[in-house]
Amino acid sequence: MGSVYRARDLHFPNVVKLVAVKEMVNTAPDPLVRQTIVQNFEREANLLATLNHPAIPRIYDYFSEDERSYLVLEYIHGKDLEAVISETNGFLAEEQVLTWAIQLCDVLAFLHNHKPDPIIFRDMKPSNVMIDYNGDVKLIDFGIAKTFQAGQKGTMIGTEGYSPPEQYRGEATPLADIYALGATLHHALTRRDPRMEPPFSFNERPIRKINPAVSLELEAVVNAALQYNPEDRFSSAEDMKEALMAAARKTGLLAKVTSHLVGPVNNVKPLWAFACEDEIRSTPLYYQNTVFVGCYDNNLYAINAGDGKFLWKYPTDGGIVSKPVAFEDTLYFGSEDRRLHAVGVRSGKVVWTYYANGPIRSSPRIAEGHLFFGSDDQYLHAVNLNNGRAAWKFETSEAIRSTPFIAHEMVYVGNEGGDFLAIDFRGELKWRFQAKRAITSSPTIFGPMVLFTSLDANLYALDHRNGWVIWRFRLGKGSISSPCAVDDLVFVGAADGYIYAVDTKTAKEVWRFRTEHQVSSSPVIYKDALYCGSVDGNLYCLEYRTGRLRWKFASEGQIIGSPLVFDDIVYVGSTDHKVYALLA
Amino acid sequence: MIEFFRNLFRKPRSAVDMATTAPLTEQQIQSILHSQAVRYDVQQLVAGTGQSVGKQRELNEDSLLAITSTLAGNSGSLPFGLYIVADGMGGHQYGEVASNAAVRVVAGYVMKKFSPYLFSLNPVQPEESLQEIMQAAVREAQKTIQHEAPSSGTTLTAALVLGQQVTIAHVGDSRAYHIHPDGRAEVVTRDHSLVKRLEELGHISAEQAANYPHRNVLYRALGQGDILEPDIFTIAFPQAGYLMLCSDGLWGVLSDQDIVRIIKEAPSLPRACQSLVEAANSAGGPDNISVVLVQLIG
Numbered sequence: 009m010g011s012v013y014r015a016r017d018l019h020f021p022n023v024v025k026l027v028a029v030k031e032m033v034n035t036a037p038d039p040l041v042r043q044t045i046v047q048n049f050e051r052e053a054n055l056l057a058t059l060n061h062p063a064i065p066r067i068y069d070y071f072s073e074d075e076r077s078y079l080v081l082e083y084i085h086g087k088d089l090e091a092v093i094s095e096t097n098g099f100l101a102e103e104q105v106l107t108w109a110i111q112l113c114d115v116l117a118f119l120h121n122h123k124p125d126p127i128i129f130r131d132m133k134p135s136n137v138m139i140d141y142n143g144d145v146k147l148i149d150f151g152i153a154k155t156f157q158a159g160q161k162g163t164m165i166g167t168e169g170y171s172p173p174e175q176y177r178g179e180a181t182p183l184a185d186i187y188a189l190g191a192t193l194h195h196a197l198t199r200r201d202p203r204m205e206p207p208f209s210f211n212e213r214p215i216r217k218i219n220p221a222v223s224l225e226l227e228a229v230v231n232a233a234l235q236y237n238p239e240d241r242f243s244s245a246e247d248m249k250e251a252l253m254a255a256a257r258k259t260g261l262l263a264k265v266t267s268h269l270v271g272p273v274n275n276v277k278p279l280w281a282f283a284c285e286d287e288i289r290s291t292p293l294y295y296q297n298t299v300f301v302g303c304y305d306n307n308l309y310a311i312n313a314g315d316g317k318f319l320w321k322y323p324t325d326g327g328i329v330s331k332p333v334a335f336e337d338t339l340y341f342g343s344e345d346r347r348l349h350a351v352g353v354r355s356g357k358v359v360w361t362y363y364a365n366g367p368i369r370s371s372p373r374i375a376e377g378h379l380f381f382g383s384d385d386q387y388l389h390a391v392n393l394n395n396g397r398a399a400w401k402f403e404t405s406e407a408i409r410s411t412p413f414i415a416h417e418m419v420y421v422g423n424e425g426g427d428f429l430a431i432d433f434r435g436e437l438k439w440r441f442q443a444k445r446a447i448t449s450s451p452t453i454f455g456p457m458v459l460f461t462s463l464d465a466n467l468y469a470l471d472h473r474n475g476w477v478i479w480r481f482r483l484g485k486g487s488i489s490s491p492c493a494v495d496d497l498v499f500v501g502a503a504d505g506y507i508y509a510v511d512t513k514t515a516k517e518v519w520r521f522r523t524e525h526q527v528s529s530s531p532v533i534y535k536d537a538l539y540c541g542s543v544d545g546n547l548y549c550l551e552y553r554t555g556r557l558r559w560k561f562a563s564e565g566q567i568i569g570s571p572l573v574f575d576d577i578v579y580v581g582s583t584d585h586k587v588y589a590l591l592a
Numbered sequence: 593m594i595e596f597f598r599n600l601f602r603k604p605r606s607a608v609d610m611a612t613t614a615p616l617t618e619q620q621i622q623s624i625l626h627s628q629a630v631r632y633d634v635q636q637l638v639a640g641t642g643q644s645v646g647k648q649r650e651l652n653e654d655s656l657l658a659i660t661s662t663l664a665g666n667s668g669s670l671p672f673g674l675y676i677v678a679d680g681m682g683g684h685q686y687g688e689v690a691s692n693a694a695v696r697v698v699a700g701y702v703m704k705k706f707s708p709y710l711f712s713l714n715p716v717q718p719e720e721s722l723q724e725i726m727q728a729a730v731r732e733a734q735k736t737i738q739h740e741a742p743s744s745g746t747t748l749t750a751a752l753v754l755g756q757q758v759t760i761a762h763v764g765d766s767r768a769y770h771i772h773p774d775g776r777a778e779v780v781t782r783d784h785s786l787v788k789r790l791e792e793l794g795h796i797s798a799e800q801a802a803n804y805p806h807r808n809v810l811y812r813a814l815g816q817g818d819i820l821e822p823d824i825f826t827i828a829f830p831q832a833g834y835l836m837l838c839s840d841g842l843w844g845v846l847s848d849q850d851i852v853r854i855i856k857e858a859p860s861l862p863r864a865c866q867s868l869v870e871a872a873n874s875a876g877g878p879d880n881i882s883v884v885l886v887q888l889i890g
Contacts, residue, residue: 176786477721513825
């Protein structure tokens with residue numbers, strides 16, 4: 009438990025001489041433990057006093073007072089590497105990391121060649137590396153002096169995540185510092201903090217997979233330093249430096265030649281495209297070899313799924329943003345003309361219509377012979393499938409644009425006031441949850457959880473039985489995208505332009521993929537791929553396990569609705585007025 | 593379906609006529625038994641605990657806690673329980689202080705968060721998610737231990753049961769198990785021990801692991817390190833089985849089969865815990881022993 013103060017040395021009253029004062033507060037109640045801590049402190053002071061190297065801070069003084077001990081050190085103008093990593097947007101430049109790596113090898117070589125005994129730093133990690141204003145490294149914190157006691161639980165030296173396997177067994181050799189330097193470089197190049205991961209798991213996070221801009225050569229050097237067996241690593245810091253220099257020469261990195269990211273080629277051609285007369289913001293439906301899609305030109309279109317030929321259209325008096333559903337021979341969809349339309353699948357002729365008191369933007373769902381959908385009139389409607397008569401209406405306090413999800417004989421739906429409701433089949437409220445802002449996203453049930461997002465920038469996982477928040481995941485911005493879950497992962501887009509993959513058990517981010525604009529579209533999983541649109545106009549196909557881009561297709565407008573995948577074909581609408589069919 | 597049952601009750605004779613005369617399959621019998629089983633309106637948690645210093649240690653550095661509550665009424669019933677096992681590390685390093693602090697601080701934090709829900713007239717759910725509450729509770733405990741007993745550390749396995757979900761916060765090598773009715777003992781936590789990690793990496797076999805000289809070295813412990821990343825996750829309460837939390841003084845000594853057998857033979861959960869502790873002591877009792885068993889009824 010220590011703090012470091014920036015202090016002024018008053019021995020020099022006429023100039024401002026800054027020093028760093030490192031304070032150790034000794035709160036241990038046991039006098040023996042207290043004494044050991046003081047001894048460790050003095051040990052660090054004495055060790056530092058004997059070292060003279062540009063990358064090691066000079067020591068001016070040390071003293072103890074009551075339960076506090078102080079070390080007066082050279083003040084370093086700069087930041088520690090951990091702060092540098094976290095404050096950098098994106099990745100640090102490879103040549104920058106390489107320069108620091110070479111300097112760190114220099115200082116480690118100096119310590120390891122110390123006479124009479126080599127000094128093992130034992131705690132190489134980004135927070136112990138200062139980067140001064142010249143961009144040079146300084147090694148700080150020589151405070152590790154805990155000795156290893158065999159047979160006692162938890163006697164650890166160093167910092168978990170950065171320390172090599174043998175250090176956990178109490179062996180600290182120069183090769184342990186090499187490993188920790190490798191771990192530090194891995195962290196700097198990938199931004200993945202090894203303290204958040206199981207130990208010795210670097211090979212599960214290959215550098216170039218996370219940061220493809222890193223050269224093969226540098227990755228190979230870092231991997232060699234991170235070998236599990238000490239004898240497989242570089243035999244000395246000098247050797248590692250030599251390898252780094254070779255990598256730098258080979259890639260020309262020291263001449264500041266940056267490598268370029270090679271992106272996948274955008275050569276996806278649609279199987280067919282069908283043009284409507286206005287924007288398409290809704291999600292298509294595939295039913296009986298036909299694609300049905302609603303459009304802002306007020307029409308619901310039926311298109312032959314095989315060749316994209318027009319079959320029929322059905323006019324309403326408002327834009328259609330909801331996704332149709334089909335049951336037997338009838339197609340059901342809502343329109344901004346306040347009506348729910350039931351239309352023959354093949355004929356395109358009206359069967360019945362149902363009037364709500366506001367535009368219908370929520371998509372209908374079918375269960376137990378009824379249609380469930382919300383409306384801007386603030387009601388959740390339950391309508392008999394056969395005759396179009398209301399079974400019941402449930403009043404909420406705001407417009408419902410979210411599409412209900414039906415499971416366990418319950419209807420789950422959100423509204424624009426941020427309410428999330430669980431209503432049983434009799435139209436009675438079972439539980440309610442309040443988010444801070446609108447819930448436009450449509451829920452999905454996954455195991456014991458009901459998942460949805462809100463404009464309050466959270467992805468929520470609620471216990472579907474009682475509405476308790478099991479976890480929530482913070483998104484960069486609000487979201488109206490609806491999550492989809494498979495295996496142990498839930499996927500969702502957000503207005504910050506990212507598509508997220510989150511572990512459903514631990515609520516930890518597994519990957520995120522950046523698009524160039526808001527993601528209002530909802531991801532869809534088909535086989536081993538995820539499909540999702542973005543307001544940047546692209547439809548993205550990603551490997552859903554890793555978030556790696558497979559291909560993208562650029563439409564000429566925004567993709568706001570969600571794609572639909574059926575039989576290896578992706579159907580998606582765009583605000584460029586077209587529906588596209590693409591090979592999945 | 594409902595219509596079918598109505599007919600069934602109106603004309604019992606027709607039900608007889610429809611009955612299958614061939615011997616019923618096991619599945620049919622189970623489904624009949626299941627449909628006839630008494631339904632309890634109130635779901636409740638039942639728990640037992642056991643602890644012993646063991647045969648070879650002088651000091652008990654384990655701590656445990658079990659809070660079980662049922663609140664039932666017209667507004668429904670929701671079982672709530674908090675169960676914690678903590679195993680302090682090291683001989684002279686104040687392991688008992690660390691484990692005691694871990695148990696009390698975590699429980700104190702969680703109970704404070706739930707008290708407006710449990711004990712006020714208009715129940716208010718905490719704003720944070722269950723996982724966030726557990727995360728914050730562990731962080732509090734970490735701070736307290738670093739202040740009260742610097743350089744000491746402890747394991748922590750805490751299970752918050754709410755309804756049919758269990759949210760677990762876990763650091764170190766104490767364990768949470770699902771004991772299934774078919775006799776499987778499934779470990780739901782992951783040991784943060786060097787030996788387990790080496791086994792996961794395939795550097796040593798399970799047999800080598802059992803005799804590994806540094807079996808007691810942890811890579812993650814409460815009170816140690818500047819950043820602590822506890823494992824926090826939510827799982828369903830084991831259906832028709834038990835949730836068990838224990839320190840390595842139990843799982844390191846008894847086999848899974850022994851544990852399951854003892855639990856099945858015991859007349860009650862507290863007796864089961866006592867028998868588990870006795871069995872671990874009979875097998876040498878090399879370490880402190882702590883065990884908590886929980887069952888969800890209804």
